[in-house]
Amino acid sequence: MTLVKLLLGTVAAVAFVWFGANVELGGRTLFEHLQRIGQSREARDLVGGARQRGGPLVEQAKARLVGDGGVPAPPRKSKLVGKEDHGQEAERPAERDDGKLAQKADRAPLEDTSEGDREKLRKLIHERTEAETAARRDQR
Numbered sequence: 001m002t003l004v005k006l007l008l009g010t011v012a013a014v015a016f017v018w019f020g021a022n023v024e025l026g027g028r029t030l031f032e033h034l035q036r037i038g039q040s041r042e043a044r045d046l047v048g049g050a051r052q053r054g055g056p057l058v059e060q061a062k063a064r065l066v067g068d069g070g071v072p073a074p075p076r077k078s079k080l081v082g083k084e085d086h087g088q089e090a091e092r093p094a095e096r097d098d099g100k101l102a103q104k105a106d107r108a109p110l111e112d113t114s115e116g117d118r119e120k121l122r123k124l125i126h127e128r129t130e131a132e133t134a135a136r137r138d139q140r
Contacts, residue, residue, distance in 0.1 A: 020030040028036070037043055113121075 020034075023029060025033065
């Protein structure tokens with residue numbers, strides 16, 4: 001069955017290449033149309049804009065995944081308490097919308113935390129949130 005799928009896929013690919021190179025669609029073949037579209041000013045603007053906007057993102061992703069010399073970057077402490085990440089700040093639950101937070105909320109906690117510790121954590125989170133809000137306000 002796998003061999004049949006491989007053969008059908010190969011035949012389909014060869015047929016597409018033959019069609020694109022030999023069958024004229026309005027005076028030009030499919031590949032000639034695609035070549036002219038790729039050489040247009042609009043296409044060059046699109047590629048240039050994508051490189052301009054995406055280039056820093058690609059470099060940032062490379063830096064996060066791989067440190068100097070091709071060695072993965074070691075994890076570092078983020079700005080939020082006790083959270084480790086690989087070159088990025090810890091994300092806040094409110095900024096995620098993947099449904100995992102709701103799944104985690106349904107599970108029992110991994111360890112018991114005293115009410116005093118919970119209050120200290122609430123206070124710390126409140127202080128950090130206010131400090132970040134003030135810093136953002138000052139940046140504007």
